[in-house]
Amino acid sequence: xxxxxxxxxxxxxxxxxxxxxxxxxxxxxxxxxxxxxxxxxxxxxxxxxxxxxxxxxxxxxxxxxxxxxxxxxxxxxxxxxxxxxxxxxxxxxxxxxxxxxxxxxxxxxxxxxxxxxxxxxxxxxxxxxxxxxxxxxxxxxxxxxxxxxxxxxxxxxxxxxxxxxxxxxxxxxxxxxxxxxxxxxxxxxxxxxxxxxxxxxxxxxxxxxxxxxxxxxxxxxxxxxxxxxxxxxxxxxxxxxxxxxxxxxxxxxxxxxxxxxxxxxxxxxxxxxxxxxxxxxxxxxxxxxxxxxxxxxxxxxxxxxxxxxxxxxxxxxxxxxxxxxxxxxxxxxxxxxxxxxx
Ligand code: ASP
Numbered sequence: 001x002x003x004x005x006x007x008x009x010x011x012x013x014x015x016x017x018x019x020x021x022x023x024x025x026x027x028x029x030x031x032x033x034x035x036x037x038x039x040x041x042x043x044x045x046x047x048x049x050x051x052x053x054x055x056x057x058x059x060x061x062x063x064x065x066x067x068x069x070x071x072x073x074x075x076x077x078x079x080x081x082x083x084x085x086x087x088x089x090x091x092x093x094x095x096x097x098x099x100x101x102x103x104x105x106x107x108x109x110x111x112x113x114x115x116x117x118x119x120x121x122x123x124x125x126x127x128x129x130x131x132x133x134x135x136x137x138x139x140x141x142x143x144x145x146x147x148x149x150x151x152x153x154x155x156x157x158x159x160x161x162x163x164x165x166x167x168x169x170x171x172x173x174x175x176x177x178x179x180x181x182x183x184x185x186x187x188x189x190x191x192x193x194x195x196x197x198x199x200x201x202x203x204x205x206x207x208x209x210x211x212x213x214x215x216x217x218x219x220x221x222x223x224x225x226x227x228x229x230x231x232x233x234x235x236x237x238x239x240x241x242x243x244x245x246x247x248x249x250x251x252x253x254x255x256x257x258x259x260x261x262x263x264x265x266x267x268x269x270x271x272x273x274x275x276x277x278x279x280x281x282x283x284x285x286x287x288x289x290x291x292x293x294x295x296x297x298x299x300x301x302x303x304x305x306x307x308x309x310x311x312x313x314x315x316x317x318x319x320x321x322x323x324x325x326x327x328x329x330x331x332x333x334x335x336x337x338x339x340x341x342x
Pocket of ligand 1: 058060
């Protein structure tokens, strides 16, 4: 007989944990420890569910690395007691948070499933119930007596994704997330089907390593036609700046004007790490494919390939925080660490 899995549900905030006050029409947080009263179906799941909530749940717009560490420390302190973890968060910055958590855990051998909802749990048409129930079922899925999944995922509207491949694509539709450059890890229909070919191989018998240092000195610089020298210069000359996510056009292209090329060169010479990430929703940077990315390649900027901006932010903060030596930094960033890029 397989053992009954223990699942820890961590509520950080967001719409999923809110109810509508029908008198005032405003959304307010409810006591998450009473979740089973709101969703009695949770009692029917074949697992033991324990809940823990941030003392003060936050809107995910207020999410930051301090909270990333808080979530990680909850999981770290309960890692041996539970078979899987479900993290409930607001959707707005969920892809950033879940990407960051994926870098924080090395040798993860248990599932960490992020989910949330577009409508509050108390709403008649809520998507919260399905998202929550299935996320718990996924976290509780076992292979033999061990968890089937050993990576950080995001489950939303019937689809399971690798978290660090996701991006929020809609404020309106229930299908709020997408993973444009990587296949779904699973899908929920009449049956819960996993895409076994793309699930990360679970690392067993390796010590869990947890990294908690994130450097704050990075910026996202999104190019647009007509961006001027003063703007680019003032961004690249920010005091203590250590990293830049340069959101380029198409397959990694940027203006070839002399002033732009020189500013980029100057920044890389000062050992500011510049990562080339495409503004396109899907596809990859191909450095040097067009003449309009050759100057970036020559300046030594980092190829972000098909990474999402969300994941690039987390990875850049993480690798700078880890104090990777300058001469190996480019290679470290261009190497997939948690399946975040091809
Ligand atoms: N503003 C909310 C948040 O991200 C939206 C949501 O939960 O979906 O916290």
